[in-house]
Amino acid sequence: MNHTINTTQKTANATPLETGYNFAFLDEQTKRMVRRATLKAVAIPGYQVPFASREMPMPYGWGTGGIQLTASIIGQQDTLKVTDQGADDTTNAVSIRSFFQRTTGVATTEETNKATLIQTRHRIPEQPLTEDHILVYQVPIPEPLRWMEPRETETRKMHAHEEYGVMHVKLYEDIAHHGHIATSFDYPVQIAGRYIMSPSPIPKFDNPKMDNCPALQIFGAGREQRIYAIPPYTNVHSLDFEDHPFSVQTWDEVCGLCGAEDSYLDEIILDNEGNRMFVCSDSNYCQQRLKAGHAGAMTAPQGQPAATRTESNEENNA
Amino acid sequence: MTQQILSGFNSPVHDSQQWYRIVLDAMSRPGNVCFPISTEAFSQAPSPCSKTAASIALTLFDNDTSIWLQTSDEKLTHWLQFHCGCPITTDKNAATFALITDGNSLPDLTQFSIGSSEFPDRSTTLVIQVESVTHGEPVEFSGSGIATTNKLNISGLDSSFWETQKNNRSLFPQGFDTILAAPDGVVCIPRTTTIRRQTPCM
Numbered sequence: 001m002n003h004t005i006n007t008t009q010k011t012a013n014a015t016p017l018e019t020g021y022n023f024a025f026l027d028e029q030t031k032r033m034v035r036r037a038t039l040k041a042v043a044i045p046g047y048q049v050p051f052a053s054r055e056m057p058m059p060y061g062w063g064t065g066g067i068q069l070t071a072s073i074i075g076q077q078d079t080l081k082v083t084d085q086g087a088d089d090t091t092n093a094v095s096i097r098s099f100f101q102r103t104t105g106v107a108t109t110e111e112t113n114k115a116t117l118i119q120t121r122h123r124i125p126e127q128p129l130t131e132d133h134i135l136v137y138q139v140p141i142p143e144p145l146r147w148m149e150p151r152e153t154e155t156r157k158m159h160a161h162e163e164y165g166v167m168h169v170k171l172y173e174d175i176a177h178h179g180h181i182a183t184s185f186d187y188p189v190q191i192a193g194r195y196i197m198s199p200s201p202i203p204k205f206d207n208p209k210m211d212n213c214p215a216l217q218i219f220g221a222g223r224e225q226r227i228y229a230i231p232p233y234t235n236v237h238s239l240d241f242e243d244h245p246f247s248v249q250t251w252d253e254v255c256g257l258c259g260a261e262d263s264y265l266d267e268i269i270l271d272n273e274g275n276r277m278f279v280c281s282d283s284n285y286c287q288q289r290l291k292a293g294h295a296g297a298m299t300a301p302q303g304q305p306a307a308t309r310t311e312s313n314e315e316n317n318a
Numbered sequence: 319m320t321q322q323i324l325s326g327f328n329s330p331v332h333d334s335q336q337w338y339r340i341v342l343d344a345m346s347r348p349g350n351v352c353f354p355i356s357t358e359a360f361s362q363a364p365s366p367c368s369k370t371a372a373s374i375a376l377t378l379f380d381n382d383t384s385i386w387l388q389t390s391d392e393k394l395t396h397w398l399q400f401h402c403g404c405p406i407t408t409d410k411n412a413a414t415f416a417l418i419t420d421g422n423s424l425p426d427l428t429q430f431s432i433g434s435s436e437f438p439d440r441s442t443t444l445v446i447q448v449e450s451v452t453h454g455e456p457v458e459f460s461g462s463g464i465a466t467t468n469k470l471n472i473s474g475l476d477s478s479f480w481e482t483q484k485n486n487r488s489l490f491p492q493g494f495d496t497i498l499a500a501p502d503g504v505v506c507i508p509r510t511t512t513i514r515r516q517t518p519c520m
Contacts (some may be wrong), residue, residue: 043508160435178475231463
């Protein structure tokens with residue numbers, strides 16, 4: 001099987017390139033350091049590789065880990081997609097996309113199937129990923145044991161000795177308090193039967209998408225200076241108990257715009273009367289479904305914005 | 319006394335990015351033969367390195383990485399020091415990378431670092447030059463990164479490697495990782511890969 005990288009240039013975007021910066025902002029020495037850490041992360045699935053995270057021209061918490069990963073991976077032949085909570089048009093996604101447009105000039109897209117490199121904050125796209133994708137996650141707290149054990153020296157030993165009982169105790173305490181495992185995001189997973197890993201604050205709805213995924217998944221935590229990865233086709237097990245098996249969120253509603261029954265839904269409050277609607281959190285998935293002719297209860301008719309259709313709001317809430 | 323040093327990448331930023339993606343792709347999918355369409359990254363590789371091994375060196379080596387060299391070839395040493403600024407070490411256990419230019423006569427691989435149980439990432443990455451990753455002895459890979467199994471053919475690699483890799487696999491999460499560099503492509507064997515040889519051991 002030959003895997004080749006196409007060197008043909010894509011049409012560059014209209015944003016002018018910043019001058020005075022290296023391609024993709026980082027200097028070559030930093031890229032090599034990140035690249036070496038990433039290779040080790042891929043070789044040891046789920047293990048957090050320390051790296052010398054750099055200061056980036058944005059604050060910690062805005063995806064500095066993900067940006068350093070993307071910057072060290074991205075090339076002229078790539079098409080970049082950036083999403084924040086599933087949406088391509090929110091502040092974090094727009095500013096990171098614009099950062100890479102200005103420092104690399106690569107083509108960008110909002111369409112999951114056209115992207116080769118996807119940087120994401122807190123969601124995995126609804127459209128199944130393929131071998132042609134690399135998914136880069138932004139991670140705030142990479143250490144899943146941190147909430148139980150604040151000392152890095154201790155959590156490191158716990159990982160070394162595969163001493164993960166405390167994580168099961170935490171999930172058990174959830175069951176004791178709430179009757180079920182109440183953790184709904186950043187739900188801990190075990191990679192290839194060895195390391196317990198934080199999947200970053202994605203909803204547990206997305207956990208099953210990580211298992212045996214054809215795409216390479218890489219996680220970057222800038223402030224905490226860790227890189228970790230899940231190679232393609234690797235077993236990702238969401239921790240659970242025999243009598244409390246892992247399950248994902250479900251909704252009674254469907255997406256108000258596209259009628260999707262299978263996607264992660266955001267609840268949106270519409271007015272002071274408490275009217276609400278549910279929409280796909282993955283904006284591109286929703287758009288693709290609308291284009292394909294699917295419609296939900298609150299889909300705007302041609303040329304009319306959704307908000308003016310009060311009668312359909314009432315229908316939905318009846 | 320003057321001596322001539324061969325040039326490095328024509329376009330250091332983009333060539334190293336492309337070669338990194340080749341290695342990343344190969345490391346993510348052990349057994350896949352990865353190679354860039356454009357191999358004209360630089361005109362002449364320093365003997366005894368192939369362009370593939372030399373490109374991997376330019377992509378990953380720098381002043382943060384200690385390199386163990388199989389050959390004491392002065393020209394290659396100078397070339398690496400000039401382009402990568404990398405310290406050369408004779409201590410196998412301290413090497414970040416080992417550049418093994420002749421896959422047919424391997425050094426004792428068990429002396430390279432396998433990292434510690436707390437820092438398994440601090441292990442040596444072996445870059446082994448082989449004759450081909452598309453022809454030769456049939457082997458079958460399985461493990462992380464591989465959907466079921468991956469069959470490929472390798473020549474120019476001493477058969478003791480497979481036994482060493484078997485032991486290396488059993489050390490997980492510790493262990494070394496291997497990059498096979500051949501003129502016809504790159505194949506990676508991370509510590510997670512299980513090998514099944516299709517011909518019986520002689």
